[in-house]
Amino acid sequence: MKISDLQIERYARHILLPEIGGDGQTKIMDGRVLVIGAGGLGSPVLLYLAAAGVGTIGIIDDDKIELSNLQRQIIHTTPRVGKPKVESARDTIKTINPDVKLQIHEERFTADNALKLLKHYDIVADGSDNFETRFLVNDACYLTETTLVSAAILRFDAQLGTYKAHLKNGQQDHPCYRCIFPEAPPADTTPSCAEAGVLGALCGVVGSLQATEILKEITGAGISMSGSLLIIDGLGCEFRKIKINSDPDCPLCGVQPKITNLSLHA
Numbered sequence: 001m002k003i004s005d006l007q008i009e010r011y012a013r014h015i016l017l018p019e020i021g022g023d024g025q026t027k028i029m030d031g032r033v034l035v036i037g038a039g040g041l042g043s044p045v046l047l048y049l050a051a052a053g054v055g056t057i058g059i060i061d062d063d064k065i066e067l068s069n070l071q072r073q074i075i076h077t078t079p080r081v082g083k084p085k086v087e088s089a090r091d092t093i094k095t096i097n098p099d100v101k102l103q104i105h106e107e108r109f110t111a112d113n114a115l116k117l118l119k120h121y122d123i124v125a126d127g128s129d130n131f132e133t134r135f136l137v138n139d140a141c142y143l144t145e146t147t148l149v150s151a152a153i154l155r156f157d158a159q160l161g162t163y164k165a166h167l168k169n170g171q172q173d174h175p176c177y178r179c180i181f182p183e184a185p186p187a188d189t190t191p192s193c194a195e196a197g198v199l200g201a202l203c204g205v206v207g208s209l210q211a212t213e214i215l216k217e218i219t220g221a222g223i224s225m226s227g228s229l230l231i232i233d234g235l236g237c238e239f240r241k242i243k244i245n246s247d248p249d250c251p252l253c254g255v256q257p258k259i260t261n262l263s264l265h266a
Helices: 005-010 021-030 042-052 067-071 085-096 114-118 131-143 200-219
Strands: 032-036 056-060 101-105 123-126 147-154 157-163 228-233 238-243
Touching: 021 200, 032 042, 042 056, 042 085, 042 123, 042 200, 056 085, 085 101, 114 131, 123 131, 123 200, 131 147, 131 157, 147 200, 157 200, 200 228
Parallel strands: 032 056, 032 123, 056 101, 123 147
Antiparallel strands: 147 157, 157 228, 228 238
């Protein structure tokens, strides 16, 4: 894709970065990212990916905007309460960067539509708020060889990781989400944001980091977070990055995988 004069002006601060430059910005403009959830994490992810000029952005969410969302879901506005989140996100993005091609999916991400959806994207940003969806997204991304940048947040705590276990090589360890968490905890042991609360501003911090990692994966800039997990303590303002190894017994990406399709999610 050739960069026009207007695009050179719009993306000048990216192009000035030696790690990105014109070639990197071209990769961004050719990028295809699916964002799962247009909520607390999806909002800053979508805003920064659109501002960066990601060529095609997919948004999947079946929720409508509620007043209680607006404390953290900054892509939405008060007059849009009651409107589908995907439509609101589309309207905001169009005001930020009309060059971005948007594909909105007003539905849940399920075992029935996952593989079909992922065929159209290179990277997935998971900002879902439940373990059921996170495990489904991880499994679907592995089976379709799609890079996953996943984040989760609750109260004042958050975590962020990049998963591309489909890349098997001796130079870098590439675990999947199940290498860290083999299975979801019992539903009654993990409260949701609606039950336990979440600091809105921390969603902006984590979502911005998530967008940063996506842009790094698109351009090849810096060091991938694959093989690491970032743990954030918002109250203590502490960031801890820990190394994560592949699990040879992982039921998905291990030596003898038990999960070879999405039937367990049906």
